[in-house]
Amino acid sequence: GENVEQHPSTLSVQEGDSAVIKxxxxxxxxxxxxxxxxxxxxxxxLIIDIRSxxxxxxxxxxxxxxxKTAKHFSLHITETQPEDSAVYFCAANDYKLSFGAGTTVTVxx
Amino acid sequence: SQTIHQWPATLVQxxxxxLSLECTVEGxxxxxxxxxxxxxxxxxxxxxxSVGIGQISSEVPQNLSASRPQDRQFILSSKKLLLSDSGFxxxxxxxxxxxxxxxxxxxxxxxxxx
Numbered sequence: 001g002e003n004v005e006q007h008p009s010t011l012s013v014q015e016g017d018s019a020v021i022k023x024x025x026x027x028x029x030x031x032x033x034x035x036x037x038x039x040x041x042x043x044x045x046l047i048i049d050i051r052s053x054x055x056x057x058x059x060x061x062x063x064x065x066x067x068k069t070a071k072h073f074s075l076h077i078t079e080t081q082p083e084d085s086a087v088y089f090c091a092a093n094d095y096k097l098s099f100g101a102g103t104t105v106t107v108x109x
Numbered sequence: 110s111q112t113i114h115q116w117p118a119t120l121v122q123x124x125x126x127x128l129s130l131e132c133t134v135e136g137x138x139x140x141x142x143x144x145x146x147x148x149x150x151x152x153x154x155x156x157x158x159s160v161g162i163g164q165i166s167s168e169v170p171q172n173l174s175a176s177r178p179q180d181r182q183f184i185l186s187s188k189k190l191l192l193s194d195s196g197f198x199x200x201x202x203x204x205x206x207x208x209x210x211x212x213x214x215x216x217x218x219x220x221x222x223x
Contacts, residue, residue: 099145101151
């Protein structure tokens with residue numbers, strides 16, 4: 001089955017700086033790579049996703065890049081704001097989603 | 110539009126007691142259904158998934174079980190809870206068929222086993 005590794009486990013950034021979270025996956029058959037944001041005590045919610053036929057996708061301040069050859073993908077958050085503080089999960093699928101362990105992002109005012 | 114409901118939101122149970130968490134999806138037919146567990150400060154562990162009524166796949170051997178008695182109903186059960194069963198349980202669904210798409214989560218059930 002799919003194995004997803006996510007780094008770093010915690011990330012503290014100054015407001016206005018960028019944040020980058022990286023994930024690797026093991027199954028070359030995986031073709032869908034979503035990112036979820038989970039605020040404290042809440043359910044995870046999709047913030048952006050990318051499919052294997054695309055190398056990069058951007059939505060306002062967030063972007064995701066995918067390198068299928070190296071089997072890694074990354075989340076980039078620019079101009080971070082306090083409301084970006086949350087736990088972020090990457091995931092990859094073969095026939096079901098497997099999640100990374102999560103990254104706790106703290107944006108310092 | 111589709112909605113997912115999960116209950117109870119919070120429960121505190123003694124070791125050895127039974128468990129039943131229920132999840133229902135509205136506004137769609139034949140969804141894929143999932144149960145995840147999130148231990149404190151940890152990631153999302155897939156426990157069970159179902160692609161149809163009575164079809165349950167288990168990802169992790171444990172003392173939990175799942176059932177899907179109706180198309181849009183998914184139940185997580187245990188006959189005897191362990192301390193290690195404490196955690197945040199999330200039901201989720203996505204559309205069946207085609208490329209895997211967005212997973213929609215319920216609001217979660219926080220279980221504390223004492």
